Amino acid sequence: MTQPTSPAVGDRGEPFELVVEPGKIREFATATKARDPSWFGADAISPPTFLTTDRFWGGPDSHVLERGAIDWSRILHGEEEYTFYGRPPAAGETLTARQEVVDVFAKAGRRGGDMKFIIVRTEYRNAAGDLVADVRHTVIETSKAAT
């Protein structure tokens, strides 16, 4: 087993497959209080934050923050940004996802102590290899427990 290291710019995860399933869209839409029946069909389009369910896919080397040396008790979720290069993914599509750490930087916290920002970009490509979406996930590692 390799020694875990802090996430660094350029760290890349193993590519992984994500199948956009209608039942999962329905479950996720219901959990986010959707009411429009268009979310519930066999060819539904996924809600804007649906790609967060990619954690159910991939292996241990796919998710770059999960294999790094991170103290999760000191982690705050900062931002989440979804970009779609066309309509968002629809049920029945198979995407290939890959994560990369694209930025790591420190900022002085308002209440003292440094905060380390880690930005992970996940790109999603369709069967033809075209980029269909990307997500920028920002977590903040505080210098003491996040309370």
Add this chain to the structure above:
Amino acid sequence: MSEIDPAALQVGDMLPELVDEPLTRTDFVRYQGASGDMNPIHHDEGYARSAGFPTVFAVGMLGAGILGTYVAELFGPENVRKFKVQFREQAWPDDVLTYTGTVVARRENELDLELAATRQTGGVHLRGWATVIAG
């Protein structure tokens, strides 16, 4: 939620607001199961207390998801091109969140929106931004 005419929206127009039901622990659990984020701080009372919180608090991504479906249902899920959220103050069980949006730019058939999820106290739980195809 009332209907809107996306093609007629102008800079400064406000979207119809969505006042959600009070947040419940069941909302947190259902979202966590659906998303796969099982952080116990959002559903395990003992764990949350031992971490120094008075009780469990809302998953930020739950509000983000509701803000996302709010925008998608107004403009159509196929029309969302960008959606960004920034997590601000925590939300707690029984909080009533109001989801709002304002048009801040129009470029031909695209609109930029500024969004928020605001607690009954006036505190901002989430800030958001979206770009949608509109008309």
